[in-house]
Each structure stands twice: as structure tokens, then as C-alpha cells.
Amino acid sequence: MEQRIDADDVRHVAELARVEVTDDEARGFVDEFNDVLDYFETLDDVPDDVEAEDDFENVLRADEPEPSLSQDDALANAEETEDGYFKGPSVS
């Protein structure tokens, strides 16, 4: 049976998702991904013209500053910080 996606596709999606996968892992995912995508064919005959009943209302508060997390607390779990900021890897 023709497969929807192969190991190259898996590696491409992994790159898009910024998830490191080894070549072995990518090969391992191929059959599982095809199984799941085959199952999603169940949705093919769902009609395209279904009106979603929208009974939701936005709930907003007044745009006024309120007490928030302190800077120290917000940074407490970061591996690297500098001058009160998170420090990330360099953008090439």
C-alpha cells in the first residue's frame, strides 16, 4: 500500500516543530504516522458546510494594571538570566 509519508517527511515535520529526532526515531515514526493519518480519513465525508453555533461571548476586564508576578519570581526557573531578563541562545 502506498504510504502517505516517509522518513524524509517525518524529519521535515520534526524540523518545523523544532523537535530533535534521530534517523532511527524518524524511521520508527513512519508506520505509526501513516496508521494515524489513515484513521483520520474517517473525517473525509464530514460535510464542509456545518454552521458552528456561536453562543460564546468575550469576557474582558478593564484594562487597568494589577499586581502581577514579581520579576524575581518570573525569572526564578530560568537557567540563564541577565539584568532582569531571560537570556536565550543567540539568533543566527
Added chain:
Amino acid sequence: MSVDINAFVTRCDIGGGDGALSDLAVGVKDNISTEGVETTCGSRVLEGYEPPYDATVVARLKDAGARIVGKTNMDEFGMGTTTETSAYGVTRNPVDTDHVPGGSSGGSAAAVAAGDVDAALGTDTGGSVRCPAAFCGVVGLKPTYGLVSRYGLIAYANSLETVGPMARDVETTARLLDVIAGADERDGTCNSEADDYADAVEEPTADVTVAVPQELVGEGVEEGVRSVFEASLDSLRDEGAEVREVSMPSLEKALAAYYVIAMGEASSNLARFDGVRYGPGGEGDDWNDSFADARGRFGDEVKRRVMLGTYALSEGYYGDYYDKAQNARTLVRRDFENVLDDADVVASPTMPLTPFRVGEVLDDPMQMYLADANTTPVNLAGVPSVSVPAGRADDLPVGLQLTAGRFEEAKLLRVARAFEKAR
């Protein structure tokens, strides 16, 4: 007990004091933030993370005097039906330790069933409270979407997930709901007033109409589970309920729609785990490499769902998957509304099968997903649903799933309590 069931990732002792829950020791699933107590989501990606604030539900438990004695084990980020995908080891079913406790709130259910805690909080995105409740023989409630605050719940699929209580009986489950339910200005989707659920459960039920969708009791249901379910319907009839067969055709599409939506939302939600603000950082020459390296710590099931979600949402495939899934979701919601216009509750087996053996489906994700056929439609519809112990098949617990209309938790728990007493 000779085998460690591994229900907890972290033990703690916080809260306690006076209040409505001062007599209860409670476990909290490890994706719910506890100030100063490590919260890992069962993942290496959050190893060492100590939230700087409490989730609203945790703050409310503490205010009510509950003692929180541990953070319970779970499938990594809630992605699983067995509690085998945790980075902190498999949780075992206390009823039979060769079997899984269900998932993803398996640690919560196992701790309750083993008597390690009186009650626990789980979270339910596609059945993650009800499945382990059924597999471990305890009560688990998935509330209406919007009844319980999600503030401080580390998100997996926001439009589907809810925090829910678990206990060994319906009354204790209702007591927890009394404390955690109700509007929270920190969660814009949570602005409904709560009822008095524990009071409501002891009121008599009269003229209950129970709808049984044929789509949920079909070929996929094991014989032993079917027998227990039939006996459960007899118990409900003995209590005066009228049981009706109904058809909900959209349910045939629900599982696929659920997985498309959940994976899509997961791929977006889990983008935040890049090792910069929390969790161990990555190595690499630039930010792409560094983030990918940090995220390489995700386990296989999380990688699968993030990648499949990314694929389903990518240009060219969006219409085939996500749009179709959203349309199916609307049809599922309508089917529940229509059936619940004429009936008080919808009934089905919670799980179509008895607990898997440990290791049985770990390498076959599609088989694991299929086990969620009866629980996932409820999350698409946003309605409340409870799993109540219904008996045993092959010496393993079987749950009865009862589902009601939006914000009808009082009625739902009353029917659940009547069933619990009658069985």
C-alpha cells in the same frame, strides 16, 4: 503492598487547617501548578520546575483546609491512556499490578484506589479522569467546560481540557467539586456560579430517563464489559429509570476529530517549552538547534502528537484535517444537545475494555487511541461526565459513564449516587 505502584512523582505536605475539606488528604496531578513544589507534567522537559504560583484549584483546596500530600504521576503532558509514558516511570493499577491504571491521570486514580489519599484532582482532555477512574474502580468527574478554573493548569489542549475531582465515592467527589467549581477572573472561560453539589447528591432521583447511544456499545466493546454494562442498566431500571436506545451518528467521527484537534492544540501549546524560561536548556550553535535539543527531551508520545499536530495544521492539509474536525465537533455537540433534550443522562461503558497489561499497547499508539472512543466525544461537546464503579470483568474494574447537559453536575452526581447505592 509488595509492588510499588509509583502513584506519585513528588511527595509534599502543604495546606491543611480549618475548612470544609480539613478531613481529607488529597493528591494533585503533576500538571497542576503548586507554588514551590516541583511540577513536571511527567516530563523531563520540566524537570526541576517549581511554579511561582498556585493554580486556582490548588489555592481553593488549601483555603478549604485540604492537605495536599503529593503530586501524582501522569502520562507525559497528559498524552496517554495508560500512565506508561511518564518520564518518572510507569504507575501500576493497585487492583492488579500487572495492569495499567489507565491515564492520563493514572497516579491520581491509583493513589485514591490504594487508599494513599482520600481524593485527588486529575485533568480530563479526552477521558483522562474517567478512564483511570474506571480502570482503578473509583469515581471520577469531568466537569462542564468552564465550570472549573484552568488557571495554573499547564495546557495541552485548551479547548478540551478540564480539571476534575476523583474519590472512592460520589459524595467525596461532590465535596471536592463544591470547593473547586465557580467563576475565576483569571480564566476568561470560567464565569459560572457553582451549585451545592454535595447537598444535591443525597436528594432522591425521580423519573430519570437514560439514553444509550448504540454507537458506544458496538463491536468495540468487550463481552465482559458489555455484561457489566447491561447489569448497570438493570440497576438503573430497578431504581425507576427509563432506559432508551438512541442513535448519535456523529460519534463515528468523534475520535478522529478529537485527535486532530488535540494534536493541533498540543503542537501550539507545547511550543513554549524551549528551555529558556523553565526546564533544562538546550545545547546548540543557534536558537533553532538549542530549542530542538531542549525539546528532544520530550518522550515518543509527545513527539508524535506535536509532530502530527504540526502536520495536520500545515498549509495544504489544514482543510482536510482541522476544518473537518471542527465541523465534526459541531455535529457531536448537536447530537448531545438533541439527545439530552429528551433524556436526563447518556450512559455507556466508560472504557470499551478492561485495563491493558503493562506494556501491551505502548508501541501501538493507534490501538491505544481507539480505547478512547467513548470518552472523547464528551470533551468535544464540553458537557459534564462521570465514571462510577460498575462491577468487574475478569477480576478487573469496569466503569459506567454517565453524561448530562452543560452545567447539570448536580443532577449528574445525583444519578451517579443513586446508581452507587443501588448496585
